[in-house]
């Protein structure tokens with residue numbers, strides 16, 4: 193994979209504001225969302241462009257007229273962006289129900305952005321027949337709302353949208369699998385850049401760019417193998433800064449459990465003829481997020497990832513005040529410890545200022561892992 | 571006075587004193603259930619499961635309700651220490667930190683208030699509701715591995731959008747629960763018994779509504795300081811005990827209203843409290859009385875203002891479940907706004923206290939929108955009080971006094987201006 197290729201994803205991110213306004217001017221409608229549980233295939237099938245809202249680094253001032261300071265920096269930044277008019281290109285906001293904070297913000301988003309549609313999708317937590325039937329109702333309601341704003345949802349369109357996302361997730365998943373096998377030529381920061389670009393491109397353009405990545409040969413060969421191999425887990429990391437920090441402190445990310453990372457790139461829609469059933473299948477089987485699952489289930493995912501990637505520890509990089517992640521941490525760290533995997537919890541705020549202290553804690557963590565590995569070997 | 575000193579609540583209702591007996595009896599029943607062979611199930615509040623439990627002679631226990639008890643008895647710091655030592659962040663909801671600390675700490679101490687909580691035979695883990703409640707139950711599942719677990723789904727849907735699909739789904743979850751309970755406890759559900767239980771629950775709701783109506787009287791016959799009466803709505807809905815107790819409260823409140831007996835001599839300002847009370851300092855409700863303010867109404871009470879049709883008990887319980895919890899969560903801000911505006915009109919409110927609750931993002935989110943609507947639609951001023959419903963470390967009495975005093979002065983100036 194060439195640095196030129198990565199640069200095209202980075203450029204897409206840089207030019208996103210112009211890109212969105214260009215799309216808006218050409219008559220395309222964009223629907224924002226926060227969490228990857230949002231059934232974006234439905235939005236796309238109705239003829240709209242799903243856009244994952246990015247918070248970005250910065251300060252929070254105006255947003256405090258709408259939200260308390262004790263919600264996660266990501267949402268605070270999104271509200272700040274909204275008050276600054278940075279989401280004026282949006283026609284709607286649709287959010288698959290995840291955490292209280294995200295859905296609370298959905299409730300008040302209309303106070304700052306003028307939108308045709310604001311809707312939180314009450315997704316089922318259970319699986320089984322009753323949940324499947326209920327899911328169909330939930331999707332019909334969403335599709336009706338989208339059609340009421342000139343959408344053109346149909347089952348055939350949904351089949352096509354699913355096929356498109358299946359390809360996107362398939363390619364991304366492949367990259368993550370390669371990384372697990374130590375066979376990826378780019379570092380975690382670059383991989384994140386590729387992922388992030390998916391937030392700001394139409395899925396069609398994104399797929400085209402991803403397809404260029406499939407072409408061998410790799411320029412640099414497999415990933416360098418120095419650094420302490422770790423998994424990074426958390427909700428959102430919207431910048432490669434964090435990955436660079438880990439690298440400079442002596443770590444090497446070999447797998448992730450991030451909402452902006454591998455967790456969203458789940459390619460399996462099952463084989464049903466009915467496209468809504470296919471969505472339901474993916475919804476039920478996808479990699480778990482703490483706002484909709486048990487910590488013990490996530491610990492299984494993490495230990496499995498560690499076994500496959502050779503990770504020696506887990507760095508939890510959590511947005512400050514993020515209830516789902518903070519509430520899971522004690523159980524997760526306990527379970528991981530029982531499997532011989534040490535963990536470290538770090539919290540990030542809206543400035544993304546990583547600072548000396550964070551660096552020191554990471555260095556000590558990697559040193560501790562190196563010392564215990566050496567002890568085991570001796 | 572010490573800046574963070576706890577102030578004692580001043581209660582005026584005789585029936586509030588009687589509440590102590592009801593609470594003691596409820597917790598005695600919880601602790602004796604084990605020895606009587608009655609299965610104990612821990613569950614979240616504000617849903618239709620409680621009536622199913624009473625109809626099947628099972629004992630419901632509410633860990634969320636135990637937290638205010640811990641706060642009232644000054645046990646929260648101890649419980650917080652335990653959970654924080656386990657790695658639970660101070661930024662998490664205080665109910666979560668308290669109950670997890672309790673089950674990993676003093677649960678075995680039989681000297682705890684009311685003999686403490688009996689360990690659960692059954693755990694009813696909610697999917698839906700707020701994330702902290704869900705996470706409390708995940709932690710309980712791990713702490714009590716012997717307990718039988720039911721995980722029930724609940725659509726997180728705003729009240730104004732509830733449709734037949736949501737109702738049908740909750741009814742199917744209720745049937746699944748009955749099957750689970752029958753299997754786990756060997757007890758069968760008698761439908762007539764369920765109808766009776768739902769009828770009792772409905773009576774309790776009707777009494778609740780009637781009691782709240784008397785608070786529209788000027789002067790108000792009782793204030794938020796007496797909100798402990800809500801205990802029966804949380805823990806005993808569907809029982810004769812709740813109906814009897816609420817009848818007693820209703821009679822007393824009705825009489826006081828007829829006599830024009832107010833909370834204080836000169837009720838000058840009628841106030842509304844948004845968000846959960848400070849369970850470790852309920853005396854705050856009385857604080858405003860020195861300046862002529864009475865806390866006439868609060869967000870919480872509306873959650874019980876529903877009616878239930880006993881002829882279709884499963885549907886009634888499904889509706890109760892779907893309607894109750896969004897009233898105090900972030901599921902529907904437009905409904906919450908509507909509810910606060912209506913309460914302010916009905917109760918002739920002069921000013922609103924918005925408790926910005928560090929321990930509860932779901933209820934706090936949207937408060938600024940409520941604040942604006944109050945001003946725009948009714949011209950009612952409000953003040954934000956930064957605190958925490960469980961953790962006294964996030965509350966400063968001095969800061970509270972400064973804000974509350976300034977607010978009351980502002981209300982007085984406004985009144986004077988109007989009069990002149």
Ligand code: SF4
Nearest residue numbers: 264291294427511514
């Ligand atoms: S899961 Fe956490 S980081 Fe994500 S939106 Fe919710 S609170 Fe914020």
Ligand code: SF4
Nearest residue numbers: 663665700702703930
């Ligand atoms: S609604 Fe608020 S107070 Fe209640 S458990 Fe959830 S976060 Fe805590």
